[in-house]
Amino acid sequence: MTMTETNPGPAPDSGQTWSRYGATGAATRHATLLAVLVFLGYSLHFLNVDLSRLLGTFSGVWRVVSDRYYPPEIAYVANAGYLGAILDTLQMSFLGGFIGVVCAIPLAWFSAWNVTPSRRILFPLGRLGVISSRAIHETIWTILFVSILGFGMLAGVSALTMFCIGFAGKLFADEIEAVDMGPVEAMRSAGASDLQVFVWAVVPQVRVAFTGIAIYTWDVAFRAATVVGFFGGGGMGWYLKRNIQQLENTKVSAIILSIIAMVLIAEVFSGWVRARVNRAK
Amino acid sequence: MTVLKVRDLRIRYADNQPEILKGISFDVEDSDFMAIIGPSGAGKSTLIRCINRLVEPTSGSIELFGQDVLALKGTALRQLRRNVGMIFQEFNLINRMSVMDNVLSGRLGYTGNLRSLFRAFPQSDISRALALLDRVGLSDHVNKRADELSGGQRQRVGIARALMQQPKLLLLDEPTSALDPKISREVMGLIREIASELRVPALCNIHDVQLAKESCNRIIGLQDGYKKFDGETGTLRDRDLEEIYAMEVL
Numbered sequence: 001m002t003m004t005e006t007n008p009g010p011a012p013d014s015g016q017t018w019s020r021y022g023a024t025g026a027a028t029r030h031a032t033l034l035a036v037l038v039f040l041g042y043s044l045h046f047l048n049v050d051l052s053r054l055l056g057t058f059s060g061v062w063r064v065v066s067d068r069y070y071p072p073e074i075a076y077v078a079n080a081g082y083l084g085a086i087l088d089t090l091q092m093s094f095l096g097g098f099i100g101v102v103c104a105i106p107l108a109w110f111s112a113w114n115v116t117p118s119r120r121i122l123f124p125l126g127r128l129g130v131i132s133s134r135a136i137h138e139t140i141w142t143i144l145f146v147s148i149l150g151f152g153m154l155a156g157v158s159a160l161t162m163f164c165i166g167f168a169g170k171l172f173a174d175e176i177e178a179v180d181m182g183p184v185e186a187m188r189s190a191g192a193s194d195l196q197v198f199v200w201a202v203v204p205q206v207r208v209a210f211t212g213i214a215i216y217t218w219d220v221a222f223r224a225a226t227v228v229g230f231f232g233g234g235g236m237g238w239y240l241k242r243n244i245q246q247l248e249n250t251k252v253s254a255i256i257l258s259i260i261a262m263v264l265i266a267e268v269f270s271g272w273v274r275a276r277v278n279r280a281k
Numbered sequence: 282m283t284v285l286k287v288r289d290l291r292i293r294y295a296d297n298q299p300e301i302l303k304g305i306s307f308d309v310e311d312s313d314f315m316a317i318i319g320p321s322g323a324g325k326s327t328l329i330r331c332i333n334r335l336v337e338p339t340s341g342s343i344e345l346f347g348q349d350v351l352a353l354k355g356t357a358l359r360q361l362r363r364n365v366g367m368i369f370q371e372f373n374l375i376n377r378m379s380v381m382d383n384v385l386s387g388r389l390g391y392t393g394n395l396r397s398l399f400r401a402f403p404q405s406d407i408s409r410a411l412a413l414l415d416r417v418g419l420s421d422h423v424n425k426r427a428d429e430l431s432g433g434q435r436q437r438v439g440i441a442r443a444l445m446q447q448p449k450l451l452l453l454d455e456p457t458s459a460l461d462p463k464i465s466r467e468v469m470g471l472i473r474e475i476a477s478e479l480r481v482p483a484l485c486n487i488h489d490v491q492l493a494k495e496s497c498n499r500i501i502g503l504q505d506g507y508k509k510f511d512g513e514t515g516t517l518r519d520r521d522l523e524e525i526y527a528m529e530v531l
């Protein structure tokens with residue numbers, strides 16, 4: 001007995017066709033791709049990039065670095081004043097990160113559609129808070145706060161706080177919106193208030209992720225703190241700016257190296273802590 | 282006495298979507314343990330979730346303990362909800378909390394925000410929780426994390442949590458569908474027993490007709506958003522079942 005005799009299924013070629021995207025879908029996709037390519041070409045043309053000059057700059061950069069910035073004046077970054085500035089930058093990032101994260105939690109709660117205490121009022125306000133903190137770059141926050149509060153750490157911490165609210169708020173809200181709604185409904189059906197629902201049904205589900213995000217936020221805030229310092233917030237960035245203005249090139253290179261080293265240490269440390277926190281899940 | 286009166290209940294989840302409940306009316310008496318049967322997708326969960334307003338009906342009326350449920354807002358709605366215990370198919374426990382905390386969470390509707398923030402429940406709640414855990418057979422598991430328990434044990438936590446509310450009505454959404462047949466009958470038996478001990482009426486979604494016949498005194502049959510049967514368990518005929526399950530390929 002062969003299969004062909006017993007199996008009345010469709011013939012191998014049924015004559016039917018199938019396409020993943022409909023005709024209009026395919027047309028839109030191709031048109032979009034074309035538009036992107038055309039714009040890319042136009043932008044390159046507009047920049048008027050000269051390939052030989054571009055290659056020439058590399059050797060130029062190398063010459064400048066080796067002539068003027070080498071050797072870095074390591075002794076300068078090892079003195080007490082500069083070490084104090086490193087500490088300032090650390091403190092700034094801690095404070096900004098801490099206050100930012102603390103403010104970001106309620107904002108994230110308000111701006112998470114699934115558990116927001118009020119969809120009509122607090123949801124849009126929460127979203128607006130998070131989005132506007134993100135929309136303004138940390139350098140612009142610094143310039144704003146420096147013009148209000150004057151130069152120094154207070155302006156720097158304020159700018160970093162705004163930066164961290166935007167950064168952590170968005171990540172927190174995404175995390176809240178991804179929770180299992182089962183416990184949320186259970187608490188609601190028991191007559192719990194919105195705050196109780198958040199504390200009892202949401203927080204236990206996001207606690208570990210929030211801890212990881214908070215550490216990550218500090219790490220990113222530390223990096224931002226050097227830039228914030230440059231624009232008047234105090235700390236390492238402030239030293240960088242002063243030495244650039246005074247054309248102390250070997251000191252500048254030492255400072256840049258120290259920033260790279262500190263950021264690397266912060267990143268490795270934060271990665272290590274986050275890995276441990278995640279294991280505690 | 283009638284505890285729940287539902288009249289011409291209709292709901293669609295979004296304006297451009299079809300109606301899920303198409304004019305459902307029924308009553309629940311204070312002595313009822315009532316089953317809602319029907320194929321999956323019939324609207325059983327939707328119906329039961331309208332009653333404590335986890336979802337908002339589009340039109341119709343619901344009267345519970347003499348109150349117009351659909352008119353309630355804010356605190357009044359929460360006070361109504363705490364009188365209605367709910368047990369879920371997927372248990373809906375807080376996995377990372379202890380069994381005890383899960384049971385105590387059933388008390389949140391009676392607890393102030395500040396107290397609940399610090400999990401500072403009054404002694405009376407704590408002794409009630411321990412007594413209920415004893416009643417559902419979990420005395421040895423009080424301090425375990427909820428996710429360390431088996432399915433049957435988890436649903437027992439769910440039962441204890443619902444009873445913490447001192448409910449005047451129980452809503453059960455397929456409480457045993459996630460359990461295997463033997464455990465399923467044990468858990469259903471326990472719910473049945475406790476409901477009659479405490480004289481709490483119950484409204485229970487069940488997919489399994491046999492289980493519904495064994496445990497409930499009245500049955501409502503739903504199909505595609507319409508009520509196709511409503512009567513004492515004894516009056517359910519095979520012909521009715523055929524009609525209710527007509528759409529399901531058996």
Ligand SMILES: Nc1ncnc2c1ncn2[C@@H]1O[C@H](COP(=O)(O)OP(=O)(O)O)[C@@H](O)[C@H]1O
Binds near residue numbers: 294301321324327328
């Ligand atoms: N939140 C929701 N949004 C949109 N449609 C839903 C939602 N919940 C249920 N439905 C739809 O309502 C219908 C009935 O679902 P449900 O009440 O869960 O039925 P049952 O519990 O009888 O299986 C299904 O077609 C389902 O897809």
Ligand SMILES: [Mg+2]
Binds near residue numbers: 325326327455
């Ligand atoms: Mg269901």
